[in-house]
Amino acid sequence: MTTIPPATPITPEAAAALIAAFAAVPFETEPATYLKVAEEEAP
Amino acid sequence: MTPESILELSSAGLARAIRAKKLTCVAAMEAVLARADSVQKALNCFIRIDRDEALAAARLADAELARGALRGPLHGVPMAHKDMYYREGVPSSCGSKIKRDVPAPSTATALKRLDAAGALQFGVLNMAEFAYGPTGHNYHFGHCRNPWNPQHITGGSSSGSGAAVAARASFAALGSDTGGSIRGPAAFCGLAGIKPTWSRVSRHGAMPLSFSLDTVGPLARTVEDCALILGAIAGADPLDPTASTHPVPDYIARLSRPLKDVRIGVAKRYFHDGMDTEIGSLVQASLEVYAKLGARIVEVELPDMEPWTSASLMIVSAEAAAAHANWMRTRPQDYSDQVRARLEIGLAVPAATYIESLRLRGVALQAFSKAAFGKADLLHVPTVAFQTPTIAETDVGGGAGLMKTLGTLTRLMRPGNFLGLPCLSVPAGFTKKGLPTAVQLIGRPFDEATLFAAGHAYQQATDWHTRAPRL
Numbered sequence: 001m002t003t004i005p006p007a008t009p010i011t012p013e014a015a016a017a018l019i020a021a022f023a024a025v026p027f028e029t030e031p032a033t034y035l036k037v038a039e040e041e042a043p
Numbered sequence: 044m045t046p047e048s049i050l051e052l053s054s055a056g057l058a059r060a061i062r063a064k065k066l067t068c069v070a071a072m073e074a075v076l077a078r079a080d081s082v083q084k085a086l087n088c089f090i091r092i093d094r095d096e097a098l099a100a101a102r103l104a105d106a107e108l109a110r111g112a113l114r115g116p117l118h119g120v121p122m123a124h125k126d127m128y129y130r131e132g133v134p135s136s137c138g139s140k141i142k143r144d145v146p147a148p149s150t151a152t153a154l155k156r157l158d159a160a161g162a163l164q165f166g167v168l169n170m171a172e173f174a175y176g177p178t179g180h181n182y183h184f185g186h187c188r189n190p191w192n193p194q195h196i197t198g199g200s201s202s203g204s205g206a207a208v209a210a211r212a213s214f215a216a217l218g219s220d221t222g223g224s225i226r227g228p229a230a231f232c233g234l235a236g237i238k239p240t241w242s243r244v245s246r247h248g249a250m251p252l253s254f255s256l257d258t259v260g261p262l263a264r265t266v267e268d269c270a271l272i273l274g275a276i277a278g279a280d281p282l283d284p285t286a287s288t289h290p291v292p293d294y295i296a297r298l299s300r301p302l303k304d305v306r307i308g309v310a311k312r313y314f315h316d317g318m319d320t321e322i323g324s325l326v327q328a329s330l331e332v333y334a335k336l337g338a339r340i341v342e343v344e345l346p347d348m349e350p351w352t353s354a355s356l357m358i359v360s361a362e363a364a365a366a367h368a369n370w371m372r373t374r375p376q377d378y379s380d381q382v383r384a385r386l387e388i389g390l391a392v393p394a395a396t397y398i399e400s401l402r403l404r405g406v407a408l409q410a411f412s413k414a415a416f417g418k419a420d421l422l423h424v425p426t427v428a429f430q431t432p433t434i435a436e437t438d439v440g441g442g443a444g445l446m447k448t449l450g451t452l453t454r455l456m457r458p459g460n461f462l463g464l465p466c467l468s469v470p471a472g473f474t475k476k477g478l479p480t481a482v483q484l485i486g487r488p489f490d491e492a493t494l495f496a497a498g499h500a501y502q503q504a505t506d507w508h509t510r511a512p513r514l
Contacts, residue, residue, distance in 0.1 A: 009357065009388050009392070009446055014349065018353040018357070018400075021351070021354070022403060029405060030402065031398070031402055038242075039488070041408060041412040041416070042487060
């Protein structure tokens with residue numbers, strides 16, 4: 001998938017930036033990774 | 044005490060006065076019920092007031108106190124809440140036509156914990172339909188109005204919570220925050236409001252909008268009140284598997300920590316884009332107060348957050364559409380045009396994009412934490428960057444300007460939801476039009492205590508939070 005369809009909540013320009021940001025996500029990442037990071041970043 | 048002097052108290056102040064037998068729970072309840080009646084026509088902030096039940100509960104609370112039984116730190120404090128916190132057998136409208144007469148299946152954990160702390164619920168408050176709107180418009184129950192100027196929005200979705208507490212018609216109120224719904228109304232109405240760390244407060248019995256982003260928290264007159272109430276409702280809950288087991292500190296005990304050498308980060312990127320000049324001056328003046336209190340002000344360079352805001356929109360759009368899919372198939376005519384339009388947009392978000400957006404959260408939180416909290420203990424950024432708009436200006440329905448208007452209103456708040464970070468909105472003064480504005484303090488995950496200490500110190504040095512609208 002190279003594009004996000006137009007009927008979405010963001011503009012085409014924002015969609016392009018979002019796709020670029022997705023490229024920084026390692027292949028092994030799953031949504032729950034967020035919880036682990038939150039615990040690690042807690043004081 | 045006179046009814047007027049009772050209503051000037053904060054939640055914490057009222058609880059102290061009741062414990063000291065300076066007034067009764069019944070006197071406090073009668074004062075707030077009379078005030079609620081007197082402001083309702085102008086503000087439309089209540090959906091229901093349970094007068095007889097509330098007075099009976101206040102009499103019981105007085106009887107308990109007379110025999111030395113103190114329920115908790117909020118004993119006798121009257122509160123009304125956003126009408127999306129369920130009480131078993133009682134309808135919670137969620138601001139909607141669809142749920143207005145449907146009895147709730149169980150009681151929300153947040154309400155049970157407030158009950159246990161001694162708070163007395165006396166009614167339910169107006170809100171955006173299904174908490175899916177940042178302005179305070181509601182086409183089923185009528186628009187909620189800002190007590191500082193009824194032509195202006197309250198912000199949403201916790202519109203009634205903002206209006207009622209600011210109008211002294213409730214001592215505090217629960218709101219919910221998925222994309223700014225606590226912080227927006229707190230800022231527009233001149234209140235403190237805490238969006239806690241995601242998972243800090245159980246969502247059991249709270250209407251879902253977007254389970255990856257939804258948070259439960261209070262709007263109140265003071266930061267101290269927010270700390271007191273969050274302390275009562277936070278913590279693990281077997282009824283909500285997502286509620287964190289991370290320990291809940293004693294926020295009140297940590298409230299008076301000095302600000303000396305606390306590092307406050309200022310981030311110009313993103314948060315100051317297109318800033319209104321007058322709002323910018325108030326934000327800067329707020330920062331100078333923190334500096335005078337001994338905080339060290341440091342500049343931080345944040346990563347590009349535009350994609351994170353987009354990702355949060357993908358998540359809320361897809362999850363809200365999924366939650367409402369059945370009613371969208373069977374009762375689409377019962378939604379207002381705006382909510383139905385937003386839910387239709389969510390149906391068009393590709394599954395892969397939704398999941399990629401969720402996968403981005405951990406990476407984003409790591410990057411943000413490194414950039415922000417490597418240098419600072421908390422961030423000081425505006426809650427909103429613009430003057431409070433009028434109800435008419437933001438009455439966009441489901442039309443072409445919908446997403447642009449909504450995006451502008453929530454822009455500075457969505458990153459906090461996407462990153463799951465605690466964000467405390469604190470009043471920071473008034474514009475020349477007499478409308479409040481605010482700063483949000485953003486902290487590390489589960490570090491609400493540092494935000495409360497900073498916000499409380501600021502409120503000890505300023506008087507914005509003591510000012511009440513004339514109604």
